[in-house]
Every structure is written in C-alpha cells, then in structure tokens.
Amino acid sequence: MQRSQLAHVWARAISSTAYVPLSPAEIEAYLYELLELLPTAPETVAERMVAIRLTGPDSLRRTIEVLAPEYEQSVIATLSSQYAFAMRLDAFDQQEQIKVALMASKRRVERVLKVSEARFREVFTSSALGIAITDFAGVCVEANDTLAEIVGHGSLIGRSLFDFFHPADAERLGAAYRRVRNGVVDRFREQRKLIRADGEPVWVYLAGSLLHDADGVPTHHVTMIEDISELYLLQKNLDHQLLHDSLTGLPNRQHFVTQLEKLHGQGPITLYHLDLDAFSVVNNGLGHAAGDTLLRSVAQRLHAVASAQNAVLARIGGGEFGIVCFANEVPEMVSLIQEELTEPTYVDGHGLALSVSIGVVDRPPGSSSVSELLRAANSALRQAQQRGMRQWALYDPHEDAVRRGQAALAAALPGAVESGELSVDYSAVLDLPSREVIGLAARLRWGDLGHAQTLALAEETGISLPIGQWLLHESCAQAAQWLSALGERAPMLHVALSPLQSRDEDLVAHVKRTLDETGLPASQLRVALDIGSVLAGDDNVHVLADNGIGTGVDGFHGGYHELALLSELPVRAVVVRAAVAAEGTVLHAAMGDVVAAVHRLGVRVVADGVGSDGDADWWTSVGADAVHGLMPALSAAEMTEYLAN
Amino acid sequence: MTLSWVPEGVDTGLPSAARLYDYLLGGGHNFAADRALAEKFLKAQPNGRTIARLNRAFLRRAVLFLMDQGIRQFLDLGSGIPTVGNVHEIAQKADPEARVVYVDFEDVAVAHSRLILEGDERATIIQEDMTDPAAVLAAAQRSGLIDFSQPVGVLTVGVFHFVAPEKDPASIVAAYRDAVVPGSHLAFSQFTQDLQPEEMAGVVEVMKKSMNPMFPRTKQEITALFDGFEITEPGIVPLPLWRPDSENDDDPDKAGIYAAVGRKL
Numbered sequence: 001m002q003r004s005q006l007a008h009v010w011a012r013a014i015s016s017t018a019y020v021p022l023s024p025a026e027i028e029a030y031l032y033e034l035l036e037l038l039p040t041a042p043e044t045v046a047e048r049m050v051a052i053r054l055t056g057p058d059s060l061r062r063t064i065e066v067l068a069p070e071y072e073q074s075v076i077a078t079l080s081s082q083y084a085f086a087m088r089l090d091a092f093d094q095q096e097q098i099k100v101a102l103m104a105s106k107r108r109v110e111r112v113l114k115v116s117e118a119r120f121r122e123v124f125t126s127s128a129l130g131i132a133i134t135d136f137a138g139v140c141v142e143a144n145d146t147l148a149e150i151v152g153h154g155s156l157i158g159r160s161l162f163d164f165f166h167p168a169d170a171e172r173l174g175a176a177y178r179r180v181r182n183g184v185v186d187r188f189r190e191q192r193k194l195i196r197a198d199g200e201p202v203w204v205y206l207a208g209s210l211l212h213d214a215d216g217v218p219t220h221h222v223t224m225i226e227d228i229s230e231l232y233l234l235q236k237n238l239d240h241q242l243l244h245d246s247l248t249g250l251p252n253r254q255h256f257v258t259q260l261e262k263l264h265g266q267g268p269i270t271l272y273h274l275d276l277d278a279f280s281v282v283n284n285g286l287g288h289a290a291g292d293t294l295l296r297s298v299a300q301r302l303h304a305v306a307s308a309q310n311a312v313l314a315r316i317g318g319g320e321f322g323i324v325c326f327a328n329e330v331p332e333m334v335s336l337i338q339e340e341l342t343e344p345t346y347v348d349g350h351g352l353a354l355s356v357s358i359g360v361v362d363r364p365p366g367s368s369s370v371s372e373l374l375r376a377a378n379s380a381l382r383q384a385q386q387r388g389m390r391q392w393a394l395y396d397p398h399e400d401a402v403r404r405g406q407a408a409l410a411a412a413l414p415g416a417v418e419s420g421e422l423s424v425d426y427s428a429v430l431d432l433p434s435r436e437v438i439g440l441a442a443r444l445r446w447g448d449l450g451h452a453q454t455l456a457l458a459e460e461t462g463i464s465l466p467i468g469q470w471l472l473h474e475s476c477a478q479a480a481q482w483l484s485a486l487g488e489r490a491p492m493l494h495v496a497l498s499p500l501q502s503r504d505e506d507l508v509a510h511v512k513r514t515l516d517e518t519g520l521p522a523s524q525l526r527v528a529l530d531i532g533s534v535l536a537g538d539d540n541v542h543v544l545a546d547n548g549i550g551t552g553v554d555g556f557h558g559g560y561h562e563l564a565l566l567s568e569l570p571v572r573a574v575v576v577r578a579a580v581a582a583e584g585t586v587l588h589a590a591m592g593d594v595v596a597a598v599h600r601l602g603v604r605v606v607a608d609g610v611g612s613d614g615d616a617d618w619w620t621s622v623g624a625d626a627v628h629g630l631m632p633a634l635s636a637a638e639m640t641e642y643l644a645n
Numbered sequence: 646m647t648l649s650w651v652p653e654g655v656d657t658g659l660p661s662a663a664r665l666y667d668y669l670l671g672g673g674h675n676f677a678a679d680r681a682l683a684e685k686f687l688k689a690q691p692n693g694r695t696i697a698r699l700n701r702a703f704l705r706r707a708v709l710f711l712m713d714q715g716i717r718q719f720l721d722l723g724s725g726i727p728t729v730g731n732v733h734e735i736a737q738k739a740d741p742e743a744r745v746v747y748v749d750f751e752d753v754a755v756a757h758s759r760l761i762l763e764g765d766e767r768a769t770i771i772q773e774d775m776t777d778p779a780a781v782l783a784a785a786q787r788s789g790l791i792d793f794s795q796p797v798g799v800l801t802v803g804v805f806h807f808v809a810p811e812k813d814p815a816s817i818v819a820a821y822r823d824a825v826v827p828g829s830h831l832a833f834s835q836f837t838q839d840l841q842p843e844e845m846a847g848v849v850e851v852m853k854k855s856m857n858p859m860f861p862r863t864k865q866e867i868t869a870l871f872d873g874f875e876i877t878e879p880g881i882v883p884l885p886l887w888r889p890d891s892e893n894d895d896d897p898d899k900a901g902i903y904a905a906v907g908r909k910l
Contacts, residue, residue: 021730094673
C-alpha cells in the first residue's frame with residue numbers, strides 16, 4: 001500500500017478511538033509524517049502518538065491492525081512497547097499535574113482559612129464584647145479576655161458559663177439556649193444579670209447562637225456578652241431624675257400624678273395640696289439658699305408624717321407639696337402636718353416657725369380624672385389661703401363653680417372689648433327734692449353684667465384703664481349729640497373713673513383730647529375720681545379744675561381725712577354710698593351732720609345706689625343734693641327717646 | 646480512600662463531572678472515584694467515550710466557526726479540567742490575538758487551569774458560578790480580556806445539563822445575551838432525552854448520586870433557551886451533524902447531545 005493511502009486508512013481507523021483536536025486532513029498529514037519515521041524510529045512514532053492523545057482504549061489495537069501487514073514484526077513490537085511506556089509516563093505527568101493543581105487549590109483554601117482564622121482571632125481577642133464558645137453543657141471551649149474581665153475570673157476555659165448566670169435567670173437562659181440548639185430560633189438576645197466571681201452583679205446584653213461544623217451539624221454555642229452595667233445604672237439614675245425633685249429628693253409632680261392615678265383607681269382617697277405660707281418672704285428676705293434649706297427641712301418633716309400614714313408625698317411646685325393616701329381623717333392629718341412643722345427650723349441662725357395652707361379633696365368620686373382632682377385641691381388651697389395663714393379648706397364644688405365662672409369671665413373680657421360686646425348705659429342723676437334730671441351717669445354694660453361688675457373684672461385683668469378711656473370717649477361723643485339736639489336742656493354728663501384711671505398721669509391730657517375730639521364743652525362734663533387715689537396725693541383733681549372741668553370724688557365715707565382733703569381740693573361734689581338708717585337714729589343724725597359739713601365746704605353731696613323712692617326721701621331728709629340709681633339705666637337710644645319727651 | 650500522592654486534606658472521594666469528562670476523553674486527571682462513576686456511566690450509556698469525543702470535537706468546530714464570523718474573544722462557561730484541545734489553544738492557533746476567559750467554580754479545575762494558563766496573557770480563568778451571570782460578567786469585565794463593545798463568543802459546551810430547572814436556565818442565558826452586543830454568538834451543547842431515551846434515563850440515575858446531577862432537555866426546551874438569538878445552520882442537531890469536517894461513521898442517533906450555535910440579533 002502506498003504511504004499516503006496507508007495514512008488515510010490509519011486515520012480512518014483511529015479517528016473514532018480518541019479525540020484529537022485537529023481536522024481530519026491535519027490528522028492524516030500528521031500520520032503520514034509518522035509513517036515516514038516508523039521504519040527507523042518506531043519509539044519516536046509511539047511518543048508522538050501519545051503526545052497528540054491517540055490514547056483511546058482502542059487506539060493501539062486499531063493502529064496495529066492497520067500497520068502490522070505492512071511492517072516488520074520488530075518495528076511493531078518496539079512501537080507497542082514504547083507506546084505503553086509513553087502512556088505510563090504521560091499518566092504520571094498528568095497525575096503530577098493534577099497533584100500540583102490539588103496542592104495549589106489546597107494551599108489556596110488554607111490561605112483563605114488562615115486569613116479568616118486570623119480575622120476571627122483578631123475579632124475574638126480585641127472585641128469589646130465578651131465572647132465564649134461553649135459546648136452544649138455550657139462549658140467554655142474558648143473565651144476571650146474581655147469576657148474574663150466582665151465576670152472577674154481568670155481563664156474561663158473549662159468553666160461553665162452558666163455558673164455566672166444569676167440563679168433566677170439560669171432556667172430561662174437554659175431554655176433559650178435549647179431553643180437555639182433545636183433550631184426554633186437562630187439566636188436570642190436578652191438583658192440579664194450575671195454574677196461576677198466576687199459576687200457583684202453585672203448587667204449585660206447576652207446574645208446566644210449556634211456554631212455548625214463543615215457538614216452543618218451543630219457543635220457549639222457561641223455567646224456574646226456586652227457589659228451594660230454603666231448604662232443600666234445611668235438609665236436607672238436618669239429614671240430617678242426624671243421622677244424626682246433634685247432639691248428634696250421627693251417624687252416630683254409627674255411622679256405624683258402617676259401615683260395619684262394608681263391610688264385613685266384602687267379605692268377612696270384623700271388628696272392634700274400644701275403650700276408653704278410666706279415661702280416667698282423667706283426666699284426674698286433670706287435668699288434662695290435659705291429657701292432651699294427650708295424646703296429640704298420641710299420635705300424631711302412631711303416625709304415623716306407621710307411615711308407614718310402610708311401616704312405618697314411629692315414636691316409639686318415651688319413651696320407646694322402634695323400628699324395622697326387612702327381616705328383618712330382629714331382634721332387629724334392636718335393637725336399632724338401642722339404640728340410637725342411648728343418646731344422652728346433654723347436657717348442661717350434664724351429660727352423660722354412654719355405653717356402651711358392646705359387644700360383637701362376628700363373621697364372624690366371615682367369618675368373624676370386626675371387633672372380634675374389636682375385642680376380641685378388647688379382650688380381648695382386658694383380658699384384656705386383667703387382665710388389667712390395656717391388654714392385648711394375642703395374642696396367646695398359650689399364655691400369653686402362661682403370662682404371658676406368669674407375667672408372665665410375675666411379671661412373673656414379682653415376679647416369682648418375687641419369684638420365690641422361692651423356698651424354704655426346712662427342712668428339719670430336726679431335733683432333733690434325736685435327729682436328733676438340734672439345729669440346722666442355713664443355706666444358700663446357687658447351683657448348681663450353691670451358697671452361695677454364689669455369694672456371689677458377689668459381691674460382683675462388689668463384692662464380697666466383702656467376700658468375707662470373708651471367709656472369716657474363714648475359717653476362724651478353721645479353727650480355732644482344730646483347737647484346739639486337739646487341745647488340748654490341737655491343734661492350734664494357724669495363719668496366715674498376707675499381707680500387706675502384716676503391715678504393715670506396722662507389723665508388730664510386724655511380728658512382734654514377726648515373733649516376736643518368729641519366737641520363736648522368742658523362745662524358739660526363732671527368727672528368723679530376715686531377717693532383712694534386722691535387721698536394718695538395725686539394732683540389730677542387740681543389740674544382738671546384748672547382746665548375748667550368739674551370734678552367730684554367717688555367713694556366718700558365722711559372720714560376726717562376725707563373732709564380735710566375736701567377743704568383743700570377744688571371739688572364740686574362727693575359721691576356717697578351708704579345704707580339708709582331709720583329716721584331718728586344716731587346714724588341718720590350722723591349722716592345729716594356729714595352732709596352739713598360737706599356743704600359748709602361748698603361741696604355738693606350725691607347719693608349713689610339709691611334704689612327706691614323711700615330711700616330717696618331719706619336722702620332728702622339728711623340734706624343730700626342729688627340721688628343716682630332711682631331710675632333704671634337706659635341705653636343711649638332709649639335715653640335719647642326719653643330725653644326727647 | 647488513600648492515595649499516597651494526593652495531598653493530605655483533599656477529599657478525592659467525591660467524584661466530579663469535570664474529572665469524569667476528562668477520564669472519558671482518555672485523560673489522566675482523575676481519581677478512582679471519578680473512574681468508578683465513569684464505569685457506571687458507561688454501563689448506562691456504552692457510547693459515553695464517543696459522546697465525550699464528539700462533544701470535544703464540536704467545541705473545536707464551534708470555536709473555529711466563531712473565528713470565521715470574526716469573533717476574537719471567548720467566554721467559556723463551565724470550562725472544566727483543561728485537557729487536549731482547549732479553547733485558547735484552538736483559537737490562538739487560528740489567530741494568536743484571540744482572547745479567552747474560562748469560568749469554572751470547582752477548586753481543582755480552577756487550580757489546574759491556572760497552572761496551564763500561566764504565562765498566557767490572553768487567557769485566564771475566573772472562579773465563579775456560571776449560573777450567577779452578574780458575578781461572572783463583573784469578573785470577566787475585571788479581567789480586562791473581554792471588550793463588551795465587541796462581539797463575544799459565549800460557550801456553554803456540555804455544561805447546561807448540569808443547570809437545574811429551579812435555577813431558571815432561560816434567565817441565565819438571557820443575562821449573558823443581554824450583556825453582549827448583537828453579532829455575538831452562543832455555542833451550546835447539552836444532553837437530550839430525544840436521543841436514546843432509555844440510556845439517557847440511566848445516565849440521569851447514575852449522576853443523581855454525584856455532585857453534579859443531570860437535567861437533559863428536549864429540542865423544544867433548548868430552542869426556547871435561544872430566545873433572542875438566530876440559530877445558525879444546521880440548527881439544533883446531534884453532535885456529529887453540526888458542520889462536520891468530513892464524512893464519518895459516527896451515528897447521530899447515539900450522540901446523546903444536541904449542539905447548536907446562535908447569533909445574537
């Protein structure tokens with residue numbers, strides 16, 4: 001057979017016995033070359049066959065089948081034995097290669113392990129957390145120094161971690177570890193107390209989880225422990241600070257409210273609201289340091305009383321204390337408190353006898369809220385304080401309602417002024433004995449409230465000055481209208497000023513400006529000043545008179561000082577308010593004497609608040625010049641109509 | 646099992662598909678456990694060695710076909726143990742500038758590949774799981790060997806039958822498809838139950854107990870994986886029918902594996 005033909009047959013025979021990464025033509029060409037070498041170098045041919053991986057199970061057999069008929073037996077024998085040898089060497093080479101690969105991969109794995117082990121060690125040793133790896137009996141297989149420090153014990157290896165659990169926690173923690181081990185939970189985290197080797201407690205956050213081996217079988221528990229004692233104590237301290245008064249160490253108002261709520265829900269209670277009498281006097285007179293000493297001393301003494309009574313005591317304000325207990329005998333409790341405080345307290349060498357005013361809410365209905373209780377106690381305290389020092393009062397719902405109504409009105413008054421709810425009424429001033437209208441007094445009205453009540457509220461809220469000025473302006477403007485409509489028949493305008501207004505430094509300027517603005521002549525206006533302000537030495541009366549404005553004094557009682565004052569002042573009239581007394585009595589005669597005395601000073605007498613004809617007659621009999629109040633007050637429109645007739 | 650030359654600590658007791666393949670191809674990079682598995686494999690599919698050879702031959706033809714299409718960079722997914730006729734050898738023989746990134750996850754295969762590729766600046770191996778395309782593509786990018794603005798030859802030759810349906814094979818192929826530019830190619834081969842179903846079932850049974858269970862696919866299922874690709878001639882065919890170099894006696898019905906190449910549209 002020709003060599004090229006032989007190469008072709010050989011290629012066909014072996015191509016399916018092994019994979020050779022060459023095209024069929026390339027394979028044939030390669031084999032052609034081998035055939036050339038075969039007679040002289042069969043060893044080389046065998047090595048080249050192995051080199052291109054003609055190494056399938058049937059590769060040699062097929063080769064011999066093709067080549068044996070064409071070549072000497074010795075050539076085929078050498079080829080075969082060298083092929084086997086080369087295969088062996090090749091197998092060794094490949095095994096060597098894969099061994100190197102295995103080594104490389106193992107080294108890599110080891111390096112990775114080493115790095116991760118090093119990382120773990122670093123974390124383990126330098127962690128601020130205590131870390132323990134324990135067997136399932138709790139015995140430490142590994143534990144870091146941090147943990148040893150936390151529990152105050154040398155080496156923990158071989159010791160049971162459970163030994164350091166607080167006995168009360170041991171069972172629950174044991175259960176938590178079991179739940180982790182059984183796969184119920186992945187990990188647990190709890191705040192617990194450990195007991196150090198020296199017996200001291202340590203508060204910790206404790207987290208437990210499970211370690212598995214390479215096959216995923218659980219082998220150990222790992223426990224991380226964070227010492228939070230400082231945090232815990234700080235938190236406790238903070239809680240205490242939030243609920244206690246730092247000066248006296250007593251519970252504060254917030255704490256008291258909580259306690260009150262708790263007790264109130266459990267049965268009938270008695271609530272005491274104490275306020276140290278004259279505490280501000282001590283504070284202002286002796287200084288705040290003395291005040292603080294005093295408060296501490298009072299707190300101590302009240303504490304003694306409260307403890308004995310099983311009551312809750314708290315400081316609920318500057319000099320205010322609250323006591324709440326299950327309902328007890330109020331008078332006894334009050335005297336216990338006062339007795340305890342009677343013993344003088346020495347502050348800076350001053351022996352201070354103390355007392356408190358006490359508001360009491362006894363056995364309030366269960367339905368009342370805590371804030372209602374506190375308000376009621378405060379209200380009772382104000383009642384007690386109105387009676388003087390060292391007083392106590394039981395909460396009186398009725399009285400409270402009145403006070404609350406007034407307080408609410410006073411609070412609403414400024415808004416009412418703004419929204420124009422106030423109006424001016426006019427009441428006639430009648431001549432005696434003719435009972436002719438000689439003047440009209442301007443009176444405030446706010447809904448159902450008359451002049452005196454409105455003014456009292458205004459004084460309370462501090463807006464009497466602007467209200468008084470408003471009244472003056474309104475009435476002057478109205479009087480100017482009546483003057484232009486009625487001419488000489490127009491009555492004189494009487495305006496009584498509030499105490500604040502009477503003392504106002506700008507009063508005269510204001511009155512003059514009002515007259516200018518309204519066009520009312522000064523001669524048509526009579527202004528009555530509060531006698532208290534006049535007595536205090538205010539010279540508004542003089543200046544008004546200098547400006548041609550007639551003045552009177554309101555609230556005249558007929559005392560010596562007042563009479564003395566009248567002799568010095570350019571006053572035209574005094575306004576007197578007094579209850580009538582039967583004719584022939586001393587009082588009747590005395591009033592007659594007072595009126596006569598005033599008349600001798602050239603001053604007229606006007607009686608205010610005269611409610612009946614009889615009273616008017618009485619005033620006539622004592623010689624008064626005019627009365628006011630006999631006719632009902634009318635609105636401007638009504639009065640206009642009345643005057644027209 | 647003790648083999649004196651095997652480094653201590655390496656578990657050679659678990660057979661691997663990569664070493665089984667090596668053994669079927671006549672290689673020596675395998676252990677007794679791999680050979681034992683191979684014998685069982687051959688009992689179920691007596692044509693195993695031929696299938697391995699045909700699959701390896703398809704890889705060669707496919708790489709050369711892709712070179713003809715102008716592709717000069719390859720991403721060989723699940724490359725396994727380097728053996729005769731590796732992709733970089735085939736490609737670089739045709740054009741020394743061709744670049745190859747091998748991807749495998751198995752420690753020994755990766756270590757062996759590193760040894761083989763030492764000193765070749767145009768080929769490298771990255772150790773990633775081919776079923777995690779994001780990780781593979783990121784590592785391929787980092788290797789600097791693949792220019793994703795140019796067409797890439799993605800090779801999944803004889804590996805997709807190891808991808809379980811739960812891994813959503815379609816989404817894996819799609820991820821690689823979306824990462825490459827149009828004109829890129831996918832060379833694909835995998836076992837099918839369309840050919841010799843009895844033998845195939847036997848192989849599946851044998852491989853069930855190995856680290857690499859097998860999931861053969863029908864032609865229809867494989868067609869679906871080529872979504873977004875135009876399958877080139879002659880389509881999805883048994884190994885020896887895919888663009889053979891010459892006439893041969895290989896029986897397509899006993900080739901066990903379907904092969905195909907698709908072009909990204």
